[in-house]
Each structure stands twice: as structure tokens, then as C-alpha cells.
Amino acid sequence: TISCAAHKCNVLVNDPTVMTLIVDPKVKMKYQHLITNSFVECNRLMRWCPAPNCSYAAKAQYFDCQPVKCICGHVFCFGCGELWHDPVRCKWLKKWIKKCDDDSETSNWIAANTKECPKCHVTIEKNGGCNHMICKNQACRSEFCWVCLGPWEPHGSSWYNCNRFNEDDSKKARDAQEKSRHALQRYLHYYNRYMNHHQSLRMEQKLTASIRDKMEEMQQHNMSWIEVQFLRKAVEVLCQCRQTLMYTYAFAFYLRKNNHSIIFEDNQADLEISVEKLSGYLERDITSDNAAITKQEVQDKYRYCEQRRKVLLDHVHEGYDKDYWEYQDDL
Ligand SMILES: [Zn+2]
Ligand SMILES: [Zn+2]
Ligand SMILES: [Zn+2]
Ligand SMILES: [Zn+2]
Ligand SMILES: [Zn+2]
Numbered sequence: 001t002i003s004c005a006a007h008k009c010n011v012l013v014n015d016p017t018v019m020t021l022i023v024d025p026k027v028k029m030k031y032q033h034l035i036t037n038s039f040v041e042c043n044r045l046m047r048w049c050p051a052p053n054c055s056y057a058a059k060a061q062y063f064d065c066q067p068v069k070c071i072c073g074h075v076f077c078f079g080c081g082e083l084w085h086d087p088v089r090c091k092w093l094k095k096w097i098k099k100c101d102d103d104s105e106t107s108n109w110i111a112a113n114t115k116e117c118p119k120c121h122v123t124i125e126k127n128g129g130c131n132h133m134i135c136k137n138q139a140c141r142s143e144f145c146w147v148c149l150g151p152w153e154p155h156g157s158s159w160y161n162c163n164r165f166n167e168d169d170s171k172k173a174r175d176a177q178e179k180s181r182h183a184l185q186r187y188l189h190y191y192n193r194y195m196n197h198h199q200s201l202r203m204e205q206k207l208t209a210s211i212r213d214k215m216e217e218m219q220q221h222n223m224s225w226i227e228v229q230f231l232r233k234a235v236e237v238l239c240q241c242r243q244t245l246m247y248t249y250a251f252a253f254y255l256r257k258n259n260h261s262i263i264f265e266d267n268q269a270d271l272e273i274s275v276e277k278l279s280g281y282l283e284r285d286i287t288s289d290n291a292a293i294t295k296q297e298v299q300d301k302y303r304y305c306e307q308r309r310k311v312l313l314d315h316v317h318e319g320y321d322k323d324y325w326e327y328q329d330d331l
Contacts, residue, residue: 087316088251197246260324
């Protein structure tokens, strides 16, 4: 149903009528596409698959943060449309992604590590412990104090003390600087680990291709097709674990420290270590001598990873049920 396009006309036209009115088949197609679009968009229990080049929509039983699998194979969160992001919840992931996209973090770093020359306003980076700054602008070369930004000349004499001079102001400035530096370091800790898994996941196709080569190689070492399938499974587990680990950093960033957050971080560390080991095993060269033992080791390791991943997720879900998690809302 559409409303008539003429100015101030409120007549609604139903779809069969529209179809008979439209002659051009191209316009007909477009109209049908539009109806489907608005159907999916108005329906709370349907969502377009976010995978590139996929034109399917997925249906859910209820509207919430939950994984749905599209016909194309893409698994995404029904609540927000992102890649399935257990254990972090939609709300916090959204906040995290926005924070990562925001380049104000970079300006935080600049604020913490640089100042402007009080005369010519060129940006100056501090690279030593000395507060005696000389502007790098050859035309300026003014000398000033890093702490109070006042001229350097009087600092040398006994009657001038930049800490006493405007004591409150300079203390406030220093505290603010310390705080922003600490907040930035904390953020970078989580961001770097998050991005590391993000980048590894993007290499997934490359890894799958190299594993396919490896599987062919092993079949030349007297192993059957069935016997080498464990490698495919190992890659699958590896990628699943990386995806989970990636989102654990978005979860942990907003978490307030308590006894349960410590258990969570232990679980996270355990999973990190075993995933790196599994990843290392998969890069190993396979010869007829080590084929059998490699298979055993890879199998043991991916089963262990699966188990550690389950322990981590179960603990977080238990925490959701029992309210273990306290958040820092102001980050
Ligand atoms: Zn009309
Ligand atoms: Zn899809
Ligand atoms: Zn979500
Ligand atoms: Zn200057
Ligand atoms: Zn000073």
C-alpha cells in the first residue's frame, strides 16, 4: 500500500492496483523490491543479513541479543546485526565500536604527550625529563617551562618557583594529564588485543587455504581423506576461539574489578595461551615422521581450546544470571 504522490492527496492505493498501474517492468521490479524492504524493516522479527553481497533476511523467534544463521552461512547477532559477539552484550559492544572508531582517542594521546608553544602555537612533544623547552620552530625558538608554560628565563632565579606560582592551577593540570595518560594506556591495552584477534580473523581465508594444502600433503603421507579432516575442525575451533577472545576484550574494558572479573581474566588468559599454541601447531611443517604425532597434538589442543572456551562463556553467562558483573559506565 502506498499513498498517492500528488500534493495533499491522502488516497491510499493498494498493491495490486499499483501493479496494474505500473507499465514499465523495471519500475514493477523496483516497487516489489521496495515492498519487501519495508516488510523486513517494519517486522521486528526479521533482519537483513549484514554479510556483503547477501540478499537474504533472517527470522527470529523473539527480538533479543541472540545468534541467527543466514542461509548464506553468516552467523550474526539478531539484536544488533554485528558478527555474533558472545560474551559481550549488544549495548557494550556498540559503545566499544563507537569508541574504537572515534579518533578522539588519538587526540587524547596528543593531549597527554604534547603541548603548544605559548608563543607560536607549534605542537611540541616532550622527549626527556627536562622541563626546559625550546620551541622547535626555527623562527620562534622561544624558551618556556613544560609545566606552567611560562617563560623559562625566570625559572633559573631563586625568587621564581613555577610550582608555587599558581600552585593550584599547575597541580590541576598535572593531575589531569596523569589521569588521561592512564586512561589511554588502559584503553590501548584492550584495543590492541581486540584488534590483534580481529586481524587474525581476517586472515581466516588464507589460513583455510594453507590448511587445505596441508591436508593434501598429509594424504600423501599414507593418511586417508577421513583421517585428515581433523585439520578442518581445528581451523574452525581456532577461528571460533579467536572471535570469542576478540569480544572478551570489549567485555573486559567496561568491567569493574571484583572477584568474578579476576576469574574471568584467568579464563581469558588460559584461552589465549591455548589458542596461540593451537595456532602454532597448525603452522608446523608436516613430514611422514611427525604426521601421526602432529595429528594427536592438534586434536588434543583443539579439544582443550573448545573446553576452555566453554568454561569462559559459561562463567560469563552465569554472571549475567547471578549479577556478578559491575560496569564502568563512564568510559
Ligand atoms: Zn490522488
Ligand atoms: Zn546471508
Ligand atoms: Zn548484538
Ligand atoms: Zn614557538
Ligand atoms: Zn614553570
